[in-house]
Amino acid sequence: MSNEIELLNERAIKKAxxxxxxxxxxxxxxxxxxxxxxxxxxxxxxxxERLREMYWRYLPxxxxxxxxxxxxxxxxxxxxxxxMKEVGISESMxxxxxxxxxxxxxxxxxxxxxxxxxxxxxxxFIKRKMQAMAPEASKIATPLLTGRLMTIAGGFxxxxxxxxxxxxxxxxxxxxxxxxxxxxxxxxxGIILQHQDVxxxxxxxxxxRQLANKIAIAIRQDYFKGGxx
Amino acid sequence: MSYLINIKxxxxxxxxxxxxxxxxxxxxxxxxxxxxEWTPKRSKLGAGLKKGIKNPINENxxxxxxxxxxxxxxxxxxxxxxxxxxxxxxxxxxxxxxxIMLAKKRKNIIPIFADANHPEVYEFASKSDxxxxxxxQKNQAEIFTKNCLAYLKKDGVGVLAIKxxxxxxxxxxxxxxxxxEKELYKTFKILDMKRLEPFERDHKIxxxxxx
Numbered sequence: 001m002s003n004e005i006e007l008l009n010e011r012a013i014k015k016a017x018x019x020x021x022x023x024x025x026x027x028x029x030x031x032x033x034x035x036x037x038x039x040x041x042x043x044x045x046x047x048x049e050r051l052r053e054m055y056w057r058y059l060p061x062x063x064x065x066x067x068x069x070x071x072x073x074x075x076x077x078x079x080x081x082x083x084m085k086e087v088g089i090s091e092s093m094x095x096x097x098x099x100x101x102x103x104x105x106x107x108x109x110x111x112x113x114x115x116x117x118x119x120x121x122x123x124x125f126i127k128r129k130m131q132a133m134a135p136e137a138s139k140i141a142t143p144l145l146t147g148r149l150m151t152i153a154g155g156f157x158x159x160x161x162x163x164x165x166x167x168x169x170x171x172x173x174x175x176x177x178x179x180x181x182x183x184x185x186x187x188x189x190g191i192i193l194q195h196q197d198v199x200x201x202x203x204x205x206x207x208x209r210q211l212a213n214k215i216a217i218a219i220r221q222d223y224f225k226g227g228x229x
Numbered sequence: 230m231s232y233l234i235n236i237k238x239x240x241x242x243x244x245x246x247x248x249x250x251x252x253x254x255x256x257x258x259x260x261x262x263x264x265x266e267w268t269p270k271r272s273k274l275g276a277g278l279k280k281g282i283k284n285p286i287n288e289n290x291x292x293x294x295x296x297x298x299x300x301x302x303x304x305x306x307x308x309x310x311x312x313x314x315x316x317x318x319x320x321x322x323x324x325x326x327x328x329i330m331l332a333k334k335r336k337n338i339i340p341i342f343a344d345a346n347h348p349e350v351y352e353f354a355s356k357s358d359x360x361x362x363x364x365x366q367k368n369q370a371e372i373f374t375k376n377c378l379a380y381l382k383k384d385g386v387g388v389l390a391i392k393x394x395x396x397x398x399x400x401x402x403x404x405x406x407x408x409x410e411k412e413l414y415k416t417f418k419i420l421d422m423k424r425l426e427p428f429e430r431d432h433k434i435x436x437x438x439x440x
Binding site: 002005006008009011012013015016017019020023177180181 | 329337339398399
């Protein structure tokens with residue numbers, strides 16, 4: 001290898017490192033948090049279902065009124081006899097589990113407990129950051145949904161440059177391309193459907209279109225304030 | 230000695246940095262030398278070679294590589310051109326970080342963080358024997374032509390991997406390819422072209438030279 005190229009290699013690396021570092025944007029870690037939130041939600045739901053299945057073997061009667069992870073974790077850590085009194089039974093259909101089996105279940109529950117807290121923290125982070133970065137869009141679409149839309153759009157700038165019709169369909173790419181390729185019906189909404197106003201509307205397509213219009217205006221207002229381009 | 234070999238239907242390149250696997254690909258010994266497996270499924274150039282295009286890279290080749298991404302294919306090009314140089318252009322800030330780490334270990338790679346749409350601003354590139362391009366952009370052919378005019382030597386070889394779906398998903402791939410060929414013919418003569426099935430769907434690779 002010639003010395004010249006080796007020198008060029010070092011200079012290019014230096015330059016690239018500096019240039020790459022300067023591409024930091026506020027939206028980057030928000031987008032990571034949005035992805036993490038989605039994955040955490042999914043994994044927590046699966047873990048919750050599994051823990052329910054486990055506890056079902058132990059004290060099924062106590063599960064009737066439980067429908068959140070926090071409640072379930074609390075129950076798992078409670079005393080069996082007391083719980084039986086609470087639900088008004090003297091004999092349970094559940095098995096008398098061995099000590100090490102109970103410990104396993106409680107440790108599994110403690111993992112779920114931590115993960116649920118972490119899910120809450122992610123949500124808080126996204127809400128706080130989105131409200132600060134895009135207050136107008138957050139007002140219209142809620143901070144969390146704005147964050148989700150921005151993540152699919154690929155960034156704050158990318159979303160600000162998007163036409164409303166694209167925002168309307170973010171998250172419906174599969175259906176959109178199916179429509180473009182074949183003669184399938186076009187989708188009316190993507191994840192914008194998560195918005196309460198669209199959920200409760202009778203004509204969801206119409207609501208989605210109108211809401212997307214407003215979000216598009218709001219996100220541009222947020223992005224371009226202060227003369228950014 | 231050959232830098233690219235075939236063993237039992239699998240491709241390998243001679244490892245420029247023995248003992249180091251770049252993306253968890255297999256390392257094998259052949260006599261005294263170590264080789265890295267090159268899977269055509271992960272690399273459009275690899276797929277093209279597998280489909281029978283002539284390898285444009287030898288040990289002294291200089292290559293302008295557009296769309297280097299995290300450097301998977303670049304690492305094999307770097308293996309094949311130990312006395313050459315690869316100007317590796319990439320514009321996405323996350324993947325280029327792997328490329329930079331790769332360039333620290335492989336001195337023949339010159340990482341360039343720039344938009345391939347603007348060849349006039351590359352700081353470190355110079356006229357090359359080969360221009361290779363693998364980027365999923367709508368104006369792939371235009372970008373390729375621009376870069377070749379700026380950096381490809383008169384008798385150099387251009388290699389272009391086209392993904393028809395990023396030009397127009399709604400059109401039939403062959404229609405898109407025809408369109409691309411029409412554009413290429415303005416500047417180049419096409420020496421060879423191959424569809425990349427079964428390794429990549431709706432992709433085609435072109436080998437061109439200036440008219």
